Amino acid sequence: MKPERTLIIGIDIDGTVTEPSSIVPLMNESFGKHLRYEDCFAYNLATVYNITEEAFADWLDKNGERLYDEAPVHxxxxxxxxxxxxxxxxxxxxxxxxxxxxxxxxxxxxxxxxYHELDLIGSHDKLAAARKWRVDLFLEDRLENALQLSEDLEIPILLFDTPYNQGTLPELVHRVYSWEQVDTLVKSWPIKHILR
Structure with a gap:
């Protein structure tokens, strides 16, 4: 049996542990644009940059290593x-x-x-992995993931505020603005009572 306050925390990496805006300069450089992070109103950057899904997938295939290496900490x-x-x-x-x-x-x-575990699943569908690791809480920046995980697992989700994840949130999804705020919420476990 785990100690009373020990949590299994599921953590997204890109846009959560890494600075969410870090992809924008590389995309601008590649596609000859001058967009700002604030212009990224959709998680799907193919939509934001007005390129095809295939073009974005090809770009990520060629530039993923550089992106992941150069991203600053959030x-x-x-x-x-x-x-x-x-x-x-x-x-x-x-x-x-x-x-x-x-x-x-x-x-x-x-x-x-x-880290204790690093699960690179190659998909935005994190539900099976979150179930496998039996997470108590998830930190995320993608709205669709937050909604799916909170609904299917009935666990609290801390959603880092970004231009691309705006919208009404259900009870178990809580918008956060900094890692300091996340730290305070985790120290105040159980979070369910805070989110009400």
Whole structure:
């Protein structure tokens, strides 16, 4: 039986642990645009950049390694995660493909970001992985994932505020604005009572 306040925390990587705006300069460079992060009103950047899904998939295939290597840390994510490591179980569940494991691990090492599990599932559908790891809580930036996980697993989701995830949120999904705020909420577990 796990200690009273130990949580299994599911954590997305891109846009959650990494700075959500980090993809924009690389996309601008590749597609000759001058968009700002604030212009990214949709998670699907093919829509934002007015390119085909195939063109975006091809771009990500060619530039994913650079993107994952160069992305800065989102706020104080590294410090918060280091503080959590000895108390909670940190399970990163990412849509990154398994072939990006080395660049991901090198990035984690560079920023001294600890982990217990790293599950690169190659898909935005994180439900099966979240079930497999039996997460108590999930940190995410993609609205569709937040809605699916909260509804199907009936767990709290902390959704990092971005231009592309605006909208009305159900009871178990809580919009957060910083890693400091996330840290405060986790320390105040159970979060369900805070979200009401």
């Amino acid at each position: 706020g104080t994510a590294d410090a918060v995660l280091r503080n959590w490591y000895h108390q909670h179980r940190l399970v990163y569940i990412s849509a990154r493909e398994a072939r990006h494991r080395d660049v991901t691990l090198n990035w984690f090492s560079r920023y001294q970001i600890p």
